[in-house]
Amino acid sequence: MSITTVFESVLAALVLGLALWTIAVRETYSATVGFVAYGLMVALIWVGLDAIDVALTEAAIGGGLGGIVLLGAAARLRDTESTAAETPNRMVRLGAAALSAAIAAALAIAILLLPDAAPTLAPAAVANAAATGLANPVTNVLMAFRGMDTALEKVVLLLAIVGVWSLASDQAWGGRPGPHHEADPNGVLAFLARLLPPVGIVIGVYILWTGADHPGGAFQGGAVLASMWLLVIMAGLADTPPASSRRLRLVLVAGPGLFFLVGLGGLCFGAAFLAYPIAHAKPLILGIETAMLLTIAATLALLLAGAPERSVPR
Amino acid sequence: MSYAGDIVTIASVSAGAFFFLAGTVGLLRFPDTLTRLHALTKADNLGLGFVVLGLLPQAASLRDGLKLISIWLLALLAGATVSQLIARSARQGGPAR
Numbered sequence: 001m002s003i004t005t006v007f008e009s010v011l012a013a014l015v016l017g018l019a020l021w022t023i024a025v026r027e028t029y030s031a032t033v034g035f036v037a038y039g040l041m042v043a044l045i046w047v048g049l050d051a052i053d054v055a056l057t058e059a060a061i062g063g064g065l066g067g068i069v070l071l072g073a074a075a076r077l078r079d080t081e082s083t084a085a086e087t088p089n090r091m092v093r094l095g096a097a098a099l100s101a102a103i104a105a106a107l108a109i110a111i112l113l114l115p116d117a118a119p120t121l122a123p124a125a126v127a128n129a130a131a132t133g134l135a136n137p138v139t140n141v142l143m144a145f146r147g148m149d150t151a152l153e154k155v156v157l158l159l160a161i162v163g164v165w166s167l168a169s170d171q172a173w174g175g176r177p178g179p180h181h182e183a184d185p186n187g188v189l190a191f192l193a194r195l196l197p198p199v200g201i202v203i204g205v206y207i208l209w210t211g212a213d214h215p216g217g218a219f220q221g222g223a224v225l226a227s228m229w230l231l232v233i234m235a236g237l238a239d240t241p242p243a244s245s246r247r248l249r250l251v252l253v254a255g256p257g258l259f260f261l262v263g264l265g266g267l268c269f270g271a272a273f274l275a276y277p278i279a280h281a282k283p284l285i286l287g288i289e290t291a292m293l294l295t296i297a298a299t300l301a302l303l304l305a306g307a308p309e310r311s312v313p314r
Numbered sequence: 315m316s317y318a319g320d321i322v323t324i325a326s327v328s329a330g331a332f333f334f335l336a337g338t339v340g341l342l343r344f345p346d347t348l349t350r351l352h353a354l355t356k357a358d359n360l361g362l363g364f365v366v367l368g369l370l371p372q373a374a375s376l377r378d379g380l381k382l383i384s385i386w387l388l389a390l391l392a393g394a395t396v397s398q399l400i401a402r403s404a405r406q407g408g409p410a411r
Contacts, residue, residue, distance in 0.1 A: 188395050188398040188399060188402075189395070189399060191395070192391070192392075192395040195391065196391065196392075199388070
């Protein structure tokens with residue numbers, strides 16, 4: 001048994017243990033911490049499978065931003081948890097357990113029944129990399145070969161932010177999302193919020209730029225930018241923009257908007273919807289990705305900031 | 315040259331692993347939040363520092379080496395800030411949020 005096998009076995013056992021613990025533990029807060037650790041371990045597994053793009057996304061979303069969303073939810077639920085005496089009865093709990101076990105079993109069977117050489121389009125994706133001028137096959141698939149999926153995924157992000165904003169009360173509609181954060185302006189958090197964002201912004205843009213030829217891309221870079229913005233907001237150095245802000249809304253639709261604009265251009269001047277002219281494929285893709293970087297950063301940060309809570313004086 | 319580099323790597327990464335182990339034992343065994351934080355930050359700062367030091371001879375290029383060092387510096391910055399924040403909220407006796 002080689003050292004890699006030992007490492008992988010330990011990692012798999014750790015992930016399974018963390019998953020069980022996250023489900024079994026009673027306090028919401030502990031379950032959230034377990035889930036964040038679980039996300040980071042799953043990211044390590046993706047690294048082991050040479051899927052660095054997926055690992056980056058899993059670490060940023062599953063471990064990072066998703067963890068913050070759940071922590072915020074846990075903090076809000078803390079007050080209600082002790083008063084909620086009502087627990088689901090035995091039948092409901094047994095039913096939920098049976099349903100979950102059936103889904104897990106079905107997934108396990110599906111994976112075990114896969115043909116030995118799983119059907120894959122990976123060689124085709126690598127072979128046609130020259131068509132776009134980008135060397136990272138993942139970016140090629142996301143932005144060119146299956147560009148439609150990515151464009152619609154960005155629309156889903158937009159729908160998610162509309163859903164979060166819809167939770168606002170009538171008075172706060174169009175106001176600033178989330179509570180106002182007050183922190184000591186000379187404190188540690190404000191210090192970090194001044195020191196880290198320049199570094200984080202460079203890293204976020206670098207991840208986007210390097211995504212053309214190496215693992216990385218708009219989503220991972222956007223997650224880094226979003227966390228930098230949130231850090232500044234939490235330290236009280238900046239406030240969230242009001243949801244009615246025209247500039248903010250422009251940024252929110254910039255990514256999918258430009259994507260569809262280029263797609264329609266392909267329909268008018270090229271072969272099909274989202275067909276890039278070969279000569280300009282790379283600049284077009286990088287342009288869309290830059291717009292998407294801003295959209296993703298703004299959307300993720302605002303998803304975490306929550307529904308508008310404070311009305312703006314008009 | 316690469317032989318000496320390998321020796322540095324083995325010694326240094328082992329030292330890093332030792333500090334992580336000691337830090338984890340401290341995290342589990344120490345009685346209160348402040349001493350546990352002390353154990354944790356030692357593991358992060360020194361353990362990660364030694365691991366990065368040990369990986370430097372294996373770095374393919376100067377750029378990779380600089381990336382490793384900046385990862386360590388960023389972890390130092392984040393660890394120092396977060397431990398300050400946790401310690402402050404622990405001393406005020408409020409909930410850790």
